[in-house]
Amino acid sequence: LTRERVRQIKEKAIRRLRHTSRSKLLKAYLG
Template sequence: MDAPFREGETSNLYDVIKSEESPRPDADLIKNSLTLEVNRALETLSDKEEQVIRHFYGISVKHPKSLQEIGDAFGLTRERVRQIREKGIRKLRHTSKNKVLKTYLG
């Protein structure tokens, strides 16, 4: 789609169909790829860390939950949930498998 129509030209299909109101043609592909990478990254965590992070950030659940709501659901204190979340985030930051994910996040 980004290849020129003819050799030596600079215009391409993106230029023709570009619209501020319509989503990018590759938006679904990027979203699906990002979802896959997020799921792969979360799978590197313990089950409890994964569940806490999914619920706190609203990943694959209806809506994000507070630390207190997560604690109530899992029978943990708010502080313990915060500690689990922080440990999971530290692991995600330092896991070499997450280098691909970092390219999406900038």
């Protein structure tokens, strides 16, 4: 995987997490 590819995937993941109301799940996962 290229750096650009990884960056795109991360950006998509962050956008999804921000879009969906799963902040609680994230907090629980991160501790």
